[in-house]
Amino acid sequence: MTSVPQVRSQAGPPVLDVTDLSVHFSAGGRLLGRGRDVVRAVDGVSLRIGQGEVLGLVGESGSGKSTVGRAVAGLLRPTSGSISLGGREITRLSRSQMRPLRRDVHIVFQDPYSSLNPRMSIGAIVAEPLRQHGVARGRERDRQVDSMLAKVGLRAQLRDRYPHELSGGQRQRVGLARALVLRPRLFVADEPVSALDVSVQAAILNLLTDLQEEMGFSCLFIGHDLSVVEFISDRIAVMYLGKIVEATTRLRLFEQPQHPYTQALFSAAPLPDPPLQRGRVRIVLSGDLPSPLDPPSGCSFHTRCPVAVERCRSDEPALTEVTGPGHAVACHLVDEHGPPDVAAAVAAGTAGTKEDRVHDQA
Amino acid sequence: MSALLEVDGLGVTFTTEDGPVHAVNDVSLTIQRAQILAVVGESGCGKSVTAMSIPGLLPENAQVSGSIRLEGVELTRLGAGELRRLRGKQVSVVFQEPMTSLNPAFSVGYQIVEVLRQHERLGRRTAARRAVELLELVGIPAPSRRLREYPHQLSGGMRQRVMIAIAVACSPKLLIADEPTTALDVTIQAGILDVMRTLRAELGTAIMLITHDLGVVADIADRVVVMYAGRRVEQAGVDELFAQPQHPYTLGLLGAVPRLSVTSGARGRLTEIPGMVPSLHEDPDECSFAPRCPRAAADCRAHRPALRAVRDEHLAACFHPGPVRP
Numbered sequence: 143m144t145s146v147p148q149v150r151s152q153a154g155p156p157v158l159d160v161t162d163l164s165v166h167f168s169a170g171g172r173l174l175g176r177g178r179d180v181v182r183a184v185d186g187v188s189l190r191i192g193q194g195e196v197l198g199l200v201g202e203s204g205s206g207k208s209t210v211g212r213a214v215a216g217l218l219r220p221t222s223g224s225i226s227l228g229g230r231e232i233t234r235l236s237r238s239q240m241r242p243l244r245r246d247v248h249i250v251f252q253d254p255y256s257s258l259n260p261r262m263s264i265g266a267i268v269a270e271p272l273r274q275h276g277v278a279r280g281r282e283r284d285r286q287v288d289s290m291l292a293k294v295g296l297r298a299q300l301r302d303r304y305p306h307e308l309s310g311g312q313r314q315r316v317g318l319a320r321a322l323v324l325r326p327r328l329f330v331a332d333e334p335v336s337a338l339d340v341s342v343q344a345a346i347l348n349l350l351t352d353l354q355e356e357m358g359f360s361c362l363f364i365g366h367d368l369s370v371v372e373f374i375s376d377r378i379a380v381m382y383l384g385k386i387v388e389a390t391t392r393l394r395l396f397e398q399p400q401h402p403y404t405q406a407l408f409s410a411a412p413l414p415d416p417p418l419q420r421g422r423v424r425i426v427l428s429g430d431l432p433s434p435l436d437p438p439s440g441c442s443f444h445t446r447c448p449v450a451v452e453r454c455r456s457d458e459p460a461l462t463e464v465t466g467p468g469h470a471v472a473c474h475l476v477d478e479h480g481p482p483d484v485a486a487a488v489a490a491g492t493a494g495t496k497e498d499r500v501h502d503q504a
Numbered sequence: 505m506s507a508l509l510e511v512d513g514l515g516v517t518f519t520t521e522d523g524p525v526h527a528v529n530d531v532s533l534t535i536q537r538a539q540i541l542a543v544v545g546e547s548g549c550g551k552s553v554t555a556m557s558i559p560g561l562l563p564e565n566a567q568v569s570g571s572i573r574l575e576g577v578e579l580t581r582l583g584a585g586e587l588r589r590l591r592g593k594q595v596s597v598v599f600q601e602p603m604t605s606l607n608p609a610f611s612v613g614y615q616i617v618e619v620l621r622q623h624e625r626l627g628r629r630t631a632a633r634r635a636v637e638l639l640e641l642v643g644i645p646a647p648s649r650r651l652r653e654y655p656h657q658l659s660g661g662m663r664q665r666v667m668i669a670i671a672v673a674c675s676p677k678l679l680i681a682d683e684p685t686t687a688l689d690v691t692i693q694a695g696i697l698d699v700m701r702t703l704r705a706e707l708g709t710a711i712m713l714i715t716h717d718l719g720v721v722a723d724i725a726d727r728v729v730v731m732y733a734g735r736r737v738e739q740a741g742v743d744e745l746f747a748q749p750q751h752p753y754t755l756g757l758l759g760a761v762p763r764l765s766v767t768s769g770a771r772g773r774l775t776e777i778p779g780m781v782p783s784l785h786e787d788p789d790e791c792s793f794a795p796r797c798p799r800a801a802a803d804c805r806a807h808r809p810a811l812r813a814v815r816d817e818h819l820a821a822c823f824h825p826g827p828v829r830p
Contacts, residue, residue, distance in 0.1 A: 202689035202690065202691065202692075203660075203689055309780060339546035339547050339716065340546065340716065340718075340757060340760045340761055341546060341756060341757065341760045341776065341777040343760065344759075344760035344761075344762075344774035344775060344776050344777075345774075345776040345777075347762065347774055348773055348774055348776060351773075366689065366690070367690075368690070368764065369761070369762040369763060369764045370762050372762065372764055373762035373772070373774070396764060406691055407690065407691065408764065409694075410690045410691045410693065410694040411690050411719065411764060412694075412697075412717075412719030412720055412722055412723035413719060413722060413763070413764065414718040414719050414721070414722050414746065414758065414761055414763065415722055415746060416722040416723075416742045416743050416746050417743060419719075419722045419723050424694060424698075426691075426694050426695055426698060427691045427694075427695075428645075429645070430659040430661060430662065430692075431659070431689075
């Protein structure tokens with residue numbers, strides 16, 4: 143399987159290098175531990191993030207995007223594969239070996255309330271990483287906390303307040319301040335704006351853009367909203383059922399989405415422009431996301447794909463740069479001439495039920 | 505023919521330990537048959553309270569003033585029993601979280617059949633047949649098999665389809681959908697929006713859609729009401745509103761949404777709306793949006809601007825309206 147292509151030219155090793163990462167969870171099991179069911183939450187994901195680069199990881203619920211984020215942040219142990227931070231393999235490190243590396247990677251979560259300790263003041267929350275890693279003490283620590291609060295746009299008076307006294311947007315700013323106060327090399331943002339109102343979301347996205355430019359950290363930005371991920375990212379990887387199905391620069395993904403799932407995602411996101419929205423051909427996917435307990439054979443998207451053929455049922459497509467360097471896609475129907483026109487197939491009504499088509503092909 | 509729903513001068517005040525909260529002030533709106541009206545705004549703007557006052561689903565500490573008429577019948581004066589009958593037959597509600605609205609102990613089929621037997625007085629067999637038709641209407645494959653399943657066996661999208669099937673079981677004239685797709689993935693959302701289009705086309709159902717998502721509004725609404733701090737700030741047809749937004753708050757909302765159509769290589773900037781939503785404890789005589797508004801002037805702080813026609817069929821509550829982005 144090809145790694146996600148690197149677009150920027152790099153000096154030195156990438157900040158994050160994930161190779162063939164799999165995370166499987168056991169889901170209960172039968173009597174006497176025989177034949178345990180395994181959820182393949184992440185199944186063979188490879189990606190790289192260069193210095194100062196923002197990689198967006200987009201997918202719907204159950205795609206495994208958050209699990210990738212947690213594995214990268216060292217919050218869960220992968221089943222197989224490797225994760226390197228700044229050239230150093232972290233998946234087999236012990237807790238104590240991992241500890242100094244935790245300075246280099248930080249994560250923020252969707253719900254800014256449940257991830258802040260309600261008994262700690264804002265100042266203490268932001269000071270905590272500095273204390274944990276023994277980076278600064280006394281006045282120097284206070285100074286760094288104040289400077290970080292200012293960077294995320296919080297008034298210094300809020301230092302002595304508690305999380306419940308803050309609005310959702312302010313809490314997410316505190317989360318950012320805590321994650322960035324150690325100046326990590328990699329910042330994992332897991333749906334950081336999904337719980338916020340649009341006007342607050344806009345402010346946090348602008349802030350994140352500014353901070354990234356100012357501090358130069360690399361970022362893995364995880365989201366379900368294509369327009370949000372597109373706004374913030376340099377490159378984007380699309381996940382479906384534990385696998386990356388397409389990855390390229392943000393502009394290319396927007397201009398030439400190739401994988402039928404990516405095309406469906408774009409088509410399903412309604413544009414805030416009524417005449418434009420009315421004129422679009424919508425690709426409405428049939429059925430639900432299959433269970434990751436029992437993923438489909440072949441291409442995992444074939445059960446919902448409007449253009450799937452017989453081969454998609456049996457052969458798993460590899461993530462390859464079919465149409466040119468810098469654009470990887472895992473689909474049998476993408477060739478050097480480009481992607482299948484899923485919208486046209488839907489509009490022409492040739493995308494009948496999957497059963498019909500598979501019979502035709504057979 | 506008069507409008508299906510006429511809300512006139514609606515006010516809702518909640519009595520709380522910290523004093524009264526004026527959640528909704530002077531909201532008037534109409535919905536025609538088979539029309540989709542979107543009510544848009546951010547958390548706390550009063551959109552859900554406005555909607556829930558129609559079927560009488562507000563908590564006991566709410567005081568409702570003004571008038572709500574459905575086909576000329578005043579709803580604010582109905583008793584509990586009459587409201588219950590109204591909710592079954594004429595007005596139904598679909599909520600954001602379908603799991604908490606379905607009873608986990610009963611099969612999907614039982615829950616639909618129960619509604620039909622209660623409200624439509626159908627026999628067991630007729631009701632079962634109708635239940636299959638309803639699941640087909642909302643696009644659930646293999647409906648007879650699904651009827652025997654329990655809510656936990658269904659995905660989020662399927663549960664929301666079941667909720668809509670139950671809501672339209674008695675062919676209500678008005679369906680109130682409160683953030684019906686917010687908890688769902690975008691590809692599933694597309695299917696649910698299609699179901700709502702089908703209801704309008706095939707059953708002539710009018711829909712009041714409560715949402716914060718301007719993309720959903722653009723996709724499905726005919727008319728739009730924008731709310732801020734418990735009041736209407738702008739109201740227009742959907743094309744007009746997006747093409748010629750007049751109120752600075754509407755402009756702020758439109759500018760805050762990242763757009764997929766950005767074609768330049770450089771990252772854009774999103775419009776921020778500085779400050780925070782005002783407290784609803786007081787109700788001063790000034791524009792509620794003035795503290796956050798780039799156009800605010802002395803007049804905005806001296807009086808509350810009334811909602812007035814700024815263009816044809818286009819109302820805005822602003823002393824300085826206009827489509828220039830702040």
